[in-house]
Structures are given as structure tokens and as C-alpha cells.
Amino acid sequence: MRKINFAMALVAGAIFFSGCTLSKMIKLAADQDLQVTPNPLEVHGGDVPFDVSAVLPPKMLPTGKVYTINTIYQYGDQEVQVGSIEFKAEDFPNSSSSTSRKTESFSFPYQDGMNPGTLYVEGVASDPKSGKSKTSPRMAVAQGLIMTSGFVKPVVFSSYADHGYNDKEELVPTNVNFFFEQGIARLNPSLKTDGTSNRTKSNDLAAFIAEKNVTRTVTITGTHSPEGPERINSDLAENRAKAIEDFYRKQMRRYDYKGMADSIKFILKPVIEDWSGLKKALADYDGITGQQKASVNGIVNGTGSFEEKEDELQKLDFYDKLLKEVYPGLRTAKTEILTVKAKKSNAEIAVLSKQVVNGEAKMDTLSFQEMMFSATLTPSLDEKAAIYKAATKSGNWQAHNNLAAVYLDQAAKADGSAKTKLVQDAITQLEIAANKSQSAVVSANMAAAYVMQGENAKAMDAISTAQGASPSNTTASNLSGMKGAIQVMNADYDGARASFANSAKSETVTFDKGLSELLAGNNDAAKSALGEVTNSEKLGAEANYLIAVASARSNNASDVVSSLKAAIKKDPSLKDKAINDLEFANYTDAVAQAVK
Numbered sequence: 001m002r003k004i005n006f007a008m009a010l011v012a013g014a015i016f017f018s019g020c021t022l023s024k025m026i027k028l029a030a031d032q033d034l035q036v037t038p039n040p041l042e043v044h045g046g047d048v049p050f051d052v053s054a055v056l057p058p059k060m061l062p063t064g065k066v067y068t069i070n071t072i073y074q075y076g077d078q079e080v081q082v083g084s085i086e087f088k089a090e091d092f093p094n095s096s097s098s099t100s101r102k103t104e105s106f107s108f109p110y111q112d113g114m115n116p117g118t119l120y121v122e123g124v125a126s127d128p129k130s131g132k133s134k135t136s137p138r139m140a141v142a143q144g145l146i147m148t149s150g151f152v153k154p155v156v157f158s159s160y161a162d163h164g165y166n167d168k169e170e171l172v173p174t175n176v177n178f179f180f181e182q183g184i185a186r187l188n189p190s191l192k193t194d195g196t197s198n199r200t201k202s203n204d205l206a207a208f209i210a211e212k213n214v215t216r217t218v219t220i221t222g223t224h225s226p227e228g229p230e231r232i233n234s235d236l237a238e239n240r241a242k243a244i245e246d247f248y249r250k251q252m253r254r255y256d257y258k259g260m261a262d263s264i265k266f267i268l269k270p271v272i273e274d275w276s277g278l279k280k281a282l283a284d285y286d287g288i289t290g291q292q293k294a295s296v297n298g299i300v301n302g303t304g305s306f307e308e309k310e311d312e313l314q315k316l317d318f319y320d321k322l323l324k325e326v327y328p329g330l331r332t333a334k335t336e337i338l339t340v341k342a343k344k345s346n347a348e349i350a351v352l353s354k355q356v357v358n359g360e361a362k363m364d365t366l367s368f369q370e371m372m373f374s375a376t377l378t379p380s381l382d383e384k385a386a387i388y389k390a391a392t393k394s395g396n397w398q399a400h401n402n403l404a405a406v407y408l409d410q411a412a413k414a415d416g417s418a419k420t421k422l423v424q425d426a427i428t429q430l431e432i433a434a435n436k437s438q439s440a441v442v443s444a445n446m447a448a449a450y451v452m453q454g455e456n457a458k459a460m461d462a463i464s465t466a467q468g469a470s471p472s473n474t475t476a477s478n479l480s481g482m483k484g485a486i487q488v489m490n491a492d493y494d495g496a497r498a499s500f501a502n503s504a505k506s507e508t509v510t511f512d513k514g515l516s517e518l519l520a521g522n523n524d525a526a527k528s529a530l531g532e533v534t535n536s537e538k539l540g541a542e543a544n545y546l547i548a549v550a551s552a553r554s555n556n557a558s559d560v561v562s563s564l565k566a567a568i569k570k571d572p573s574l575k576d577k578a579i580n581d582l583e584f585a586n587y588t589d590a591v592a593q594a595v596k
Helices: 002-031 198-210 228-232 236-254 258-263 276-284 290-300 306-314 319-325 346-357 368-377 381-394 397-411 416-436 440-453 456-467 473-489 493-501 507-519 523-533 540-553 557-570 574-580 588-595
Strands: 033-037 047-056 066-075 078-088 100-109 117-127 132-135 139-146 171-179 215-222 265-270 332-340
Touching: 002 117, 002 132, 033 139, 047 066, 047 078, 047 139, 078 100, 171 198, 198 236, 215 236, 215 258, 236 258, 236 265, 236 332, 276 290, 290 306, 306 319, 346 368, 346 381, 368 381, 368 397, 381 397, 397 416, 397 440, 416 440, 440 456, 440 473, 456 473, 473 493, 473 507, 493 507, 507 523, 507 540, 523 540, 540 557, 540 574, 557 574, 557 588, 574 588
Parallel strands: 215 265
Antiparallel strands: 033 047, 047 100, 066 078, 066 117, 117 132, 117 139, 171 332, 215 332
16 A cells, blocks of 8 residues: 555656646747747738747756647637747757747638737646646737738730731732744744744733733743844844833723723833753753753853853753753733732721621622731721621631620620620630630630639640640730739739730730739839830829839838828728728838828
């Protein structure tokens, strides 16, 4: 019995000693050094990340004991157990004579209502063997929350497929080659070299001129073959070109061109002592062998004057064949007439397009390209939608994509259920377009639709797909803008800055760019970018507010006052926000001056 009582006494003594040790640990905890970064706490990417650095004084970790620091975020009547830092005595063998230090990173998801709040810590000294523990009172170590990242705005760009129509002046070439007899610049109607007589060509050209096509230039290239009589007459090539010009002008007088003739530019290009025509004709000629062609080219490409080369050609045993079958085709006046392509006027296209939409004209009244182009002639989104909807009957993916793009533009101006329906209608059209084409613009618009739905992960996937589909420069810049805004929302500020550098321009992009610089710690760059939109009707108030934040972070009290005044003048509701914003915790006087 005496042994049992002695054992119980030993246990009781150990427990008592342990309890005293734990109490001493809690008492020493008053001297611990705790640092929270950042302080105040900040929301980034939907989370509240922070680091806790703890330094325990010497002798606070007796052998076999554990000290745990619990972090708790409390807001209103609710709290979140965030995480713990655990100090085990065996991990710090020198703790009896030196400090023990440890740093841990924590994060908890942000929820509505968490601002304002306070981060507390409580210390727990424990003895794993006895199971006993003692807990210190809670101590506030940081306030929360800074919500500056919440200023980010979603960026949406609609992307239209090219309509494929050119409403600018286009020139259509018409080519006619006339042939001449050896050494002569007079046009012989009966001469036939390429299977068609000059008389037939003259008649065809005369008929063309009779149509009074709007003509810009007539280029006539006169040539000669390289034999003696041709070479001797140095004016022969030019005279052949002039002969065709005379014929053309005669026909214009015949068909009463009047003032139209003065606007036509005639360009005469005599080609003298040039071997390119012979080389080309020889390449197409199959009347001699490859070896014989090589002999001709060897002479033509060799050294010597034009006349010396021509003399060498005459020594070839197959020269007569060249003279009769190749050279006649070189005695030409090649005529190229550039006429203006006949097109409907933009006004006519607009009228016809409206008739097609209203069922007053058949769909084939306009080409698909003209119909798609007509949508660009009206500023009305409703009219654009009607045109593209009619164009979808063609089955072309571009019409479905562009109809979706209009729905997105309409959704950007709508609210509530109307906006939701327009975005869903856009997705329906884009799904049809995607089944017909893997074009980058389709994926870009799908990304825009997902952004409007708040589905940022899906939007990033669509952006990645579009960027891998060889987007045009315009589409690529649209994608960069949308991606940059999502990266800000995801707290990838460096990535956002890189995306905005290649983005299409808009007030929202500039605003988000400034915000990304601010959140990345680049206060001067933030103020510069945000300064570009301080006069914006939509974003000016918040831009001035963020400049005030950047000024506070730069310890510039005067700019805090002036920028907050400008912000509140544009949007009085920012007054209460400034008063409660922890960004200005050290600038209460400046805020008071700004809001009075």
C-alpha cells in the first residue's frame, strides 16, 4: 500500500512540475517577437495570404515540450482558424541559451463580410507525455483587410471575322499581245503568231474600248527579236508600242470618250537589246533539244556585246529554226489595260442589305461578302444583329461568329437577365461557328463570353486555344487585354503587366494596367498609367482614388489629399470608403482634409 501511495505521489509531482513548466512557458511567451507581413492584411486573387515570423526567447522550450502559435482571423461574430506554427524542443537543441525562430506562410479564402477583421494569435504550451497544456490569452497582431485588388475590372473585347469585301477601288488587268512582221512597226491585221490574228485581237480590243470601262492606265511594252534587221532599227520597239497607242486613241475618239480620255495614262516601255524575252520563249519551246537550248543560253549569258552574241547565235546549225519559230513571238507590243472593277456603292449595298433582311429582296441580291460588309455600314447593334442573322443562312462560320460578337457588344450594355440571355445566345452561335472552323476569333469570343459569366478558368482555357490558332494582330491584342485582367484577378501581377504591354487599347485596359503596377509595388508606374484615365466618365473617380493609394504607399500626403478630393468630387460614395480604408491608416489627417 505504501508503494502504491509513493508511485501516486511521483505521478502527482511530475504533473505538478509539468504544470509549472507550462505556466512558465506561457509567461515567457509575453517576450516572444511576432511579425506579420503584410500588416494590414491584403486580399489578393480571392485569398488573404500572409507570413508570420516568430522568435521565442531563450529557455522557453524545455526538454520534451512543444509550443504552438495558432492564428485566428476574427470578423464580426465569426472566426477562421487559419493555421499554426509549432516549436518542438527537440528541433531547437540550443533553445536554453538562444532564441528559437521560425517563419510560416498562411492563407485563407476571402468571403464577403470579412472586412473589417482582426488577426489574433494564441500560444499553447503542451507536454505530449502528460497530455497537459496551457493556453495564453489571444493577442491581436494584424488588422484587415486592404481590398485594393478588388478594383480590377473585367476586360471584354469582341472579335469580328473579316467580311472579305474590299470597298476600295480595285484595278482589273486586261492583257492583249499584238505581233509584228520582221523589222516592221505597222500592225498587220492578218498576221497570226499565237493562233489568233491581229484582226481578231483588234476587234476584241475595240469592243472592250467601246464599253467605256473606267480605265486608269494603258501600259504598252514594245519588243524586238534579236536578229540583224530588228537590231539595226533602234526605234522599232518604241514604234511598235506607239502603233498600239495610236490604235487605242483612235478607238476612244470613235466611241466619244471625251474627258475620259484625259484621265487615262499611257505608258510606253520599249525594250531594246534585252535577252529576257528569248530566254523565256526558249524555256517554253520544245522544237529543239535540251543540249541545243544550253548552247543558246551559254551564248546569251556569256561575255560580249549584244551584237556579238547575236552573231554567235547565227552560227548555230539550228538558227533557222529559231528565226522561224521562236523569234516571231518576240516581235510584239504587249498591252496591259488597268480598268476599275465595277462595284455597288456603299449606299446601294446598305439599301439592298436592308431589303434582304426585311424579306423584300432575295438573299443572292448581294454576295456573302457584300452582305457581311453591309453590317459595318450601320452603327446600330440591332441592325448589325439582323444583318448577321440573315447572313447565317449561308452556313458560313463567319456569320455565326459575328452575330455572337454583336450579342457580346449588346450584353456589355445590358444588365440582369437581359445580359445573361445575350451572353448565352452568343455562346450558342459560337458553338455553331466552332463546329465549322477552329478560327482564333471564335475562341477569342468564347473567352469574352466566359469572362462575362465570371468563368475565368474557362476564359483562360479559351484564350490559350485562341493564342495557339495563329490569331491576327487585332485578335491577339484583344486576347492579351482579356488575359491581363484575369491575371490581375488571379494575383499574377507580373504576368498581367506583360499581357497589358501587348493589349488592345481601352480605358479599362489602362485602368487595370495601372492597378497591376500598384499591386506589384510600382507606385510611380501606377500613377502614370492611372493618370491617363482620371478624366474618364466611367473610371475617373476610381483612377483618382487609386492614385491616392499609390501616393499613400509613397508617403506623399499632399497627393493623397488632392487625389482623394478629385475622386470624391466625381463619386461621393468614395468618401466613406476612404475613411475606412486601411490603405490610409497612417493618413487620417489627410483623409479628413480631403473629405471635409
